[in-house]
Amino acid sequence: MRAGRSPTIGLLAGLAITISAVTVYSFYTIGQLSSLRQRQSQVIDRNRADSLLLLRIQNDLNSAALAMRDMLDATEPYPLTAWRGQFQRMRVDLEDAVERERSFSPSDRTADQRQYLARSAAQFWDALDRIFALAESDEGEARARIRLSLGARQEALSTLVSRLLVQNNENEKQVAVETQGIYARAERNTYLFLAAMLVVVLVTSLYLVQYNRRMFHQVAALSERRSELARQLISIQENTFRHISRELHDEFGQILTAIGAMLQRASRRGAAMEAPLRGELEEVREIVQSTLDKVRALSQALHPVILEEAGLEAALSTHLPIFEKQTGIEIRYQTDGTGQVDGSVAIHIYRVLQEALNNVARHSKSTHAAVRLRYLRDAVVLEVEDDGVGFGAAKETHGMGLVSMRERAELVNGRLELLERGGGGALVRFTAPLSTEEAHAGV
Amino acid sequence: MTRRGFLLGAAALPAAAASDPGFRLVDVTGAAGIRFQHNSGAFGAKYLPETMGAGCAFLDYDADGWPDILLVNGMDWPGHRRRRSTLELYRNNRNGTFTDVTREAGLAVEMYGMGAAIADYNNDGFPDILVTAVGQNRLFQNTGKGHFLEVTEQAGLGGRSSFSTSAVWFDFDRDGHLDLFVCNYVKWSPEHDIFCSVDGSRKSFCTPEAYRGSTCWLFRNRGNGTFEDVTAASGVFDTSSKSLGVALLDYDGDGWPDLLVANDTQPNKLYRNRRNGTFEDVAVHAGVAFSEDGKARAGMGIDVADFDNSGAPGIAITNFDNEMIALYRAGRGGVYSDIALQTGVGQASRNTLGFGCIFFDADLDGRLDLLAANGHIDETVRNIHGNVGYAQPPHLFLNEGRGGFRDGAREAGVEFAAPKVARGAACGDFDRDGDVDLLITTNQGPALLYRNDVRNGHRSVRLRLVGTKSNRDGVGAVVRLWTPEGTQSRMVKTGSSYLSQSELTLTFGIGGRERADRVVIQWPSSRVEEYKNVAAGVYDCVEGQGIKPGPGAR
Numbered sequence: 001m002r003a004g005r006s007p008t009i010g011l012l013a014g015l016a017i018t019i020s021a022v023t024v025y026s027f028y029t030i031g032q033l034s035s036l037r038q039r040q041s042q043v044i045d046r047n048r049a050d051s052l053l054l055l056r057i058q059n060d061l062n063s064a065a066l067a068m069r070d071m072l073d074a075t076e077p078y079p080l081t082a083w084r085g086q087f088q089r090m091r092v093d094l095e096d097a098v099e100r101e102r103s104f105s106p107s108d109r110t111a112d113q114r115q116y117l118a119r120s121a122a123q124f125w126d127a128l129d130r131i132f133a134l135a136e137s138d139e140g141e142a143r144a145r146i147r148l149s150l151g152a153r154q155e156a157l158s159t160l161v162s163r164l165l166v167q168n169n170e171n172e173k174q175v176a177v178e179t180q181g182i183y184a185r186a187e188r189n190t191y192l193f194l195a196a197m198l199v200v201v202l203v204t205s206l207y208l209v210q211y212n213r214r215m216f217h218q219v220a221a222l223s224e225r226r227s228e229l230a231r232q233l234i235s236i237q238e239n240t241f242r243h244i245s246r247e248l249h250d251e252f253g254q255i256l257t258a259i260g261a262m263l264q265r266a267s268r269r270g271a272a273m274e275a276p277l278r279g280e281l282e283e284v285r286e287i288v289q290s291t292l293d294k295v296r297a298l299s300q301a302l303h304p305v306i307l308e309e310a311g312l313e314a315a316l317s318t319h320l321p322i323f324e325k326q327t328g329i330e331i332r333y334q335t336d337g338t339g340q341v342d343g344s345v346a347i348h349i350y351r352v353l354q355e356a357l358n359n360v361a362r363h364s365k366s367t368h369a370a371v372r373l374r375y376l377r378d379a380v381v382l383e384v385e386d387d388g389v390g391f392g393a394a395k396e397t398h399g400m401g402l403v404s405m406r407e408r409a410e411l412v413n414g415r416l417e418l419l420e421r422g423g424g425g426a427l428v429r430f431t432a433p434l435s436t437e438e439a440h441a442g443v
Numbered sequence: 444m445t446r447r448g449f450l451l452g453a454a455a456l457p458a459a460a461a462s463d464p465g466f467r468l469v470d471v472t473g474a475a476g477i478r479f480q481h482n483s484g485a486f487g488a489k490y491l492p493e494t495m496g497a498g499c500a501f502l503d504y505d506a507d508g509w510p511d512i513l514l515v516n517g518m519d520w521p522g523h524r525r526r527r528s529t530l531e532l533y534r535n536n537r538n539g540t541f542t543d544v545t546r547e548a549g550l551a552v553e554m555y556g557m558g559a560a561i562a563d564y565n566n567d568g569f570p571d572i573l574v575t576a577v578g579q580n581r582l583f584q585n586t587g588k589g590h591f592l593e594v595t596e597q598a599g600l601g602g603r604s605s606f607s608t609s610a611v612w613f614d615f616d617r618d619g620h621l622d623l624f625v626c627n628y629v630k631w632s633p634e635h636d637i638f639c640s641v642d643g644s645r646k647s648f649c650t651p652e653a654y655r656g657s658t659c660w661l662f663r664n665r666g667n668g669t670f671e672d673v674t675a676a677s678g679v680f681d682t683s684s685k686s687l688g689v690a691l692l693d694y695d696g697d698g699w700p701d702l703l704v705a706n707d708t709q710p711n712k713l714y715r716n717r718r719n720g721t722f723e724d725v726a727v728h729a730g731v732a733f734s735e736d737g738k739a740r741a742g743m744g745i746d747v748a749d750f751d752n753s754g755a756p757g758i759a760i761t762n763f764d765n766e767m768i769a770l771y772r773a774g775r776g777g778v779y780s781d782i783a784l785q786t787g788v789g790q791a792s793r794n795t796l797g798f799g800c801i802f803f804d805a806d807l808d809g810r811l812d813l814l815a816a817n818g819h820i821d822e823t824v825r826n827i828h829g830n831v832g833y834a835q836p837p838h839l840f841l842n843e844g845r846g847g848f849r850d851g852a853r854e855a856g857v858e859f860a861a862p863k864v865a866r867g868a869a870c871g872d873f874d875r876d877g878d879v880d881l882l883i884t885t886n887q888g889p890a891l892l893y894r895n896d897v898r899n900g901h902r903s904v905r906l907r908l909v910g911t912k913s914n915r916d917g918v919g920a921v922v923r924l925w926t927p928e929g930t931q932s933r934m935v936k937t938g939s940s941y942l943s944q945s946e947l948t949l950t951f952g953i954g955g956r957e958r959a960d961r962v963v964i965q966w967p968s969s970r971v972e973e974y975k976n977v978a979a980g981v982y983d984c985v986e987g988q989g990i991k992p993g994p995g996a997r
Contacts (some may be wrong), residue, residue, distance in 0.1 A: 063683055086683065335559060
């Protein structure tokens with residue numbers, strides 16, 4: 001099966017794209033904001049300062065108009081020249097305001113327009129100066145000039161300032177509209193960006209989910225294949241063992257038995273035989289007998305025929321004394337209940353018992369062990385318990401013995417439990433269904 | 444002592460101190476025999492001048508050393524005559540009571556009077572009276588025999604009709620003869636009265652924006668009993684001003700008297716004396732033309748004094764409600780800054796409409812306190828601004844030193860702190876007990892005399908200046924007085940407050956001390972006199988002749 005391509009490169013590429021998108025967008029936003037700020041300071045603030053100064057100029061012009069009216073009213077017992085000081089104060093303030101206004105005037109005003117206000121104001125003051133000079137000799141003529149020319153100049157100036165104020169107002173409105181536009185654009189772009197990001201995140205997530213599912217399926221299939229292989233391996237092994245065991249028992253057993261019988265007959269018949277020859281025959285017969293015993297033991301070990309012929313319990317009853325004899329470990333054997341264990345299951349129970357006892361003999365350093373066989377309604381439970389040192393590290397390192405036990409448990413759809421006992425020692429509990437039909441029902 | 448008790452005790456300490464300012468202001472109006480009733484002439488038309496008057500003054504018209512009282516009155520409007528009302532002059536009986544001597548003094552004159560400025564303009568030793576009015580102002584010359592002669596026409600002040608308010612006598616050209624500056628409010632006459640309404644139906648008093656401004660006047664004393672109108676020549680001509688208060692000060696410390704004019708809804712004016720007979724307005728530069736936020740406030744009364752004992756005069760200007768009192772402290776480069784908010788004066792005066800205002804040392808602790816006489820212009824104000832009343836309690840800001848003021852009006856006296864529609868305010872020691880008593884006028888109401896009873900044992904040095912080379916009243920003279928606590932300075936000045944004038948005798952509180960270490964008098968003639976170890980008491984200081992205990996001194 002082909003291994004899936006690693007998603008790392010794709011994800012890294014996606015991340016890089018996302019980061020660059022965020023960076024680009026951030027720069028875009030910052031750019032928009034700074035342009036907005038610039039607009040604010042260059043146009044709006046400036047416009048406002050300019051308007052304030054224009055209002056100040058307008059105020060001075062109004063004061064001038066009031067003073068001019070007072071001059072024309074002639075209710076004061078003072079000559080026209082008395083107003084000089086009052087106008088001088090207005091002039092200082094107005095000229096200062098005009099000077100400042102020039103530096104604040106909107107950038108779209110032409111140099112000529114900028115000069116115009118100052119020039120008009122200067123003309124007004126010139127006219128006023130001339131009128132004051134005239135007033136020293138001819139008040140009547142001076143009054144007439146105030147009424148005719150100075151009033152008109154004042155009005156023109158006032159109109160000019162009003163127009164500039166209106167213009168500023170319009171500028172401000174226009175800038176407000178533009179600002180609004182920038183805000184709207186930025187808002188729309190933000191939404192677009194967020195949507196794009198959302199799509200990217202969604203696609204990436206879907207891709208990852210999909211990839212994980214595929215990986216999971218692959219792992220599951222692999223695991224299944226491995227189990228299948230293990231099953232086949234064990235099954236082949238058992239078949240082979242059974243076949244060899246049969247051959248050994250049936251063929252070589254028969255042959256050796258026959259040779260033994262023939263040798264016995266020959267030795268009986270040849271009583272007259274010389275003693276040395278009889279001795280040799282006897283020696284050969286003993287070798288044959290020993291060979292037969294070994295063949296039988298090997299056959300038994302490869303595949304306990306008794307298992308098929310007499311069942312699980314008989315096989316245990318046979319095997320346990322042999323084990324006790326071989327290892328010197330005392331075994332307490334108990335059965336609880338009765339039941340018919342299918343042959344295909346029994347062999348695995350038997351093998352698990354063998355392996356567990358081997359472990360007891362090899363690792364537990366215990367001299368006692370207990371074997372319990374308990375029948376449930378549709379299952380059988382085998383327990384092998386010792387009072388030795390426990391599994392210790394063996395459980396973690398998954399020794400081959402434990403692995404094969406697990407495989408067998410899986411093979412019959414049973415459950416293998418490796419338990420530590422409270423006061424040291426280990427308990428191997430193998431729960432298996434009574435027949436393989438049940439064992440394979442779940443697969 | 445329990446912890447709680449201790450805390451309560453600690454909390455009560457400043458409260459106890461606050462409840463006893465060391466003096467009381469006792470209403471002695473009735474006991475003193477002052478039965479003045481202001482007549483605004485109101486008959487329902489709500490003419491603008493009706494709500495603006497009137498002023499009062501302490502003066503020693505018989506030169507016996509005991510301050511007498513002048514009360515300015517309005518009159519019924521033509522066509523609505525119901526009763527006769529005149530100025531009133533009360534002679535001090537030297538026993539805490541006064542006698543009405545109006546008729547004998549020749550002052551039983553009917554006029555729509557507003558304010559008064561009093562000084563010895565002809566240097567004959569007896570104070571003369573200028574009464575400002577709606578219409579023709581009048582100058583009354585003191586004959587020295589308990590009688591006044593009206594010399595308006597002879598002096599050259601006749602033939603003028605205006606809405607005059609406060610006025611000040613001062614010697615701007617330093618020739619030894621007092622000149623006259625008169626504030627004019629707006630161009631108003633019954634025929635040109637404008638209809639204004641707050642509620643849209645009933646007439647109310649107009650704010651001055653409805654009327655055109657009116658120039659102040661400056662009259663130079665020729666020294667021969669006549670005056671020359673130098674309004675235009677001196678540069679104080681300004682038809683945009685709507686002036687109500689004026690105070691004398693030496694803004695730039697050059698020994699030449701300058702003027703500060705409080706304008707209603709127009710920028711205030713600070714006329715700096717250019718020493719050549721002309722003035723220039725430097726109010727904008729000095730920072731007193733507008734409020735700190737650039738607004739022209741409704742300046743009413745004004746006073747100038749060295750309230751922080753820094754040697755440089757500070758300024759107080761009363762304004763409309765929601766505008767706060769302006770309290771200016773002199774800074775570097777001749778620029779004033781408004782410290783009303785940080786001293787606590789601003790917040791306290793936010794809802795009051797102030798008119799008369801005087802710096803005086805109420806408790807004689809050597810620090811000038813500030814009186815503001817309050818009262819709204821419109822009796823229906825409560826309907827529009829719920830937090831502002833027509834009758835309002837006065838402020839008496841007690842100077843606690845280190846730039847802090849506390850309104851102690853209530854502690855000074857319950858009657859004193861009662862709400863009133865106050866206008867003018869003047870101070871003077873009418874009972875000659877060494878502390879400063881108060882006189883407050885009310886619109887369409889009585890004039891109120893408050894006797895100051897200082898109970899904390901504080902004493903004062905009181906100096907009456909008599910010029911020989913300088914003008915006889917010593918107006919413009921600056922006196923400095925040293926005690927271990929610091930240096931106080933005062934200027935002899937007419938005018939100030941609102942439509943009113945206080946006594947010209949200077950009062951220095953020296954606290955619990957017996958004497959002042961040093962007193963220096965700088966006369967308008969530039970002569971400087973120095974006296975050491977001046978004991979508490981009242982003195983006559985004659986220019987070039989030293990000081991001696993004043994007449995009737997105990």
